[in-house]
Amino acid sequence: MIKTNLNFTNLNVKELSTLYQKKVTDINNELEANAKNEDGWLGWINFPFAYEEDIIFQDSWKRMKALALKLQKEIQVLVVVGIGGSYLGARAAIDMIQGLFNSTAPVKIIYMGNTMSSTYVRQVLSYLKDKEFAINVISKSGTTTEPAIAFRLLKELLVKQKQNKTVVNSRIIATTDKTRGVLHDLAIEEEYESFIIPDNIGGRYSVLTPVGIFPMMVAGINCEEIIAGAQLAAKACKSDKIDINQAYLYAVTRYHLYKTNNKAVEILVSYELQMQMFCEWWKQLFGESEGKDGKGLLPTSVIFSTDLHSMGQFIQEGSKMFFETVIKVKRPNEDINIPIDKKNNDQLNYLTKYSLHDINNIALQGTIEAHSDEIVGKTPNILLEWDTMDSKMFGYASYFFMKACAVSAKLLGVDPFNQPGVEVYKKKMFTLLGKK
Structure with missing residues (x-):
């Protein structure tokens, strides 16, 4: 044990x-x-059992797994766009489990929206120019400055690269609030695939929710074992x-x-x-x-x-x-x-x-x-x-x-x-x- x-x-x-x-x-x-009683920000305490017991997250698990398998056949890179708890959990897991020079992962995971360093951002965008990539933008509101800037730049690059709205929208995945917020509304309008950040779980406690689990799945991590x-x-x-x-x-x-x-x-x-x-x-x-x-x-x-x-x-x-x-x-x-x-x-x-x-x-x-x-x-x-x-x-x-x-x-x-x-x-x- x-x-x-x-x-x-x-x-x-x-x-x-x-x-x-x-x-x-x-x-x-x-x-x-x-x-x-579902008071406060304590949803994380029982969340390890949500994928088995909650219909909403049972469905999320199935959709995340299916989309991860689909993307593994289509893309080389997944860009996780988030700051703080919106990206640290997934990055911690992927590095810890796969190591720093893993050659067997089906998709490379890189990160934006966690800095406003212009050099880093320009270099990432240059790296992605000739890559098949998708974007997982993670934000409850969609207006947090660092991720919002990164998402705008990445979306612009994806549009230039594909010049096909259907393909572009299929390569954008939103992890966001269930009912409200700029990103939630945009995901509905553009028909992005989306996953829910639970209302009662804060960012730094969210690693076991779709915030962390979906990027891990795309990276090829055994998420059943995580849970x-x-x-x-x-x-x-x-x-x-x-x-x-x-x-x-x-x-x-x-x-x-x-x-x-x-x-x-x-x-x-x-x-x-x-x-x-x-x-x-x-x-x-x-x-x-x-x-x-x-x-x-x-x-x-x-x-x-x-x-x-x-x-x-x-x-x-x-x-x-x-x-x-x-x-x-x-x-x-x-x-x-x-x-x-x-x-x-x-x-x-x-x-x-x-x-x-x-x-x-x-x-x-x-x-x-x-x-x-x-x-x-x-x-x-x-x-x-x-x-x-x-x-x-x-x-x-x-x-x-x-x-x-x-x-x-x-x-x-x-x-x-x-x-x-x-x-x-x-x-x-x-x-x-x-x-x-």
């Missing part, structure tokens, strides 16, 4: 149940009751008991470190390059959910051993405002052995009894020991042990972190589901641009 095992170094966690159990029970009861993993996590993370529910244990541990040890920064550590976008997804989830009212841990991330040669010095001997949460993968997607060299000029023959993944995990263990050492490191470490980086593990891990995040924010006394601070820059930008 897939599960996330937590291990701790330099952490006294025996008192956590005594200190926080009542508070966690109250939070759990609130979340479950509101999810059952199966999420269902396992939903069941495993349902208990209110800290000593049973690993997501809640993680939430109270990080809160305890923040509250009592002045650990204001959490560093998520992975030893796999293909996990970089998963870390970005995690950063948005926790940063946007917790960073309010002058509260919250700053979520940041590193990829080791790469960043041990840049950030390693600071983590080892710099100021101690942080703790580390380390993801250890037991079985890699692929592995390689170190060959024997008779001359051994590089003096690496002592490593030939190990695979590269073995060496990577030994580096992980050595780094934890160094960073958590009571004398020279003094950095608390939480170790999350994963079996694999496959589809089921992604489904499990994404749900695990969403449940932990909701509880962690509630422990801080902030709303996990709004983001009033994000609107401030938009208002300033619109004023400077002269938007009426």
Whole structure:
């Protein structure tokens, strides 16, 4: 069975149940009751079962799968247009499961609408000029600046390329609100295929909805396994008991470190390059959910051993405002052995009894020991042990972190589901641009 095992170094966690159990029970009861009554932004709690139990999403699953198979025969590239939670979940999953140099994926997935960098946008458009491509535009409103600009440019390119409205419209897929919004209305007017973003699920909690699932399907990901993993996590993370529910244990541990040890920064550590976008997804989830009212841990991330040669010095001997949460993968997607060299000029023959993944995990263990050492490191470490980086593990891990995040924010006394601070820059930008 897939599960996330937590291990701790330099952490006294025996008192956590005594200190926080009542508070966690109250939070759990609130979340479950509101999810059952469909109050607030809690649709994600039971959504792993929606594709089996909800007629609307049963239909969505069938249509997504059929369209994904159709597009795999017609296109080379799917451009996912979205920002924040509208693209990070799918990108995190695709990179984590398929790796960064996958040669077997039926369609290449690239991303626009997540930046206003003119160089990046022009280069993507140039790359697409001689490619068969489709557009999956993801937005509840259709008016978010970055995706809206990208969609206009991509649509213009597709029109020039195809010069056939029927073909153009068949290559545009809208993932948007069920009943309202500019994109919803445009999809009806132009007869785009469209999928629903549930009303009661915010962007950073939407990875298991069509927002994330459809691009994954086009990429050739086994999405049945994604949902199966999420269902396992939903069941495993349902208990209110800290000593049973690993997501809640993680939430109270990080809160305890923040509250009592002045650990204001959490560093998520992975030893796999293909996990970089998963870390970005995690950063948005926790940063946007917790960073309010002058509260919250700053979520940041590193990829080791790469960043041990840049950030390693600071983590080892710099100021101690942080703790580390380390993801250890037991079985890699692929592995390689170190060959024997008779001359051994590089003096690496002592490593030939190990695979590269073995060496990577030994580096992980050595780094934890160094960073958590009571004398020279003094950095608390939480170790999350994963079996694999496959589809089921992604489904499990994404749900695990969403449940932990909701509880962690509630422990801080902030709303996990709004983001009033994000609107401030938009208002300033619109004023400077002269938007009426």
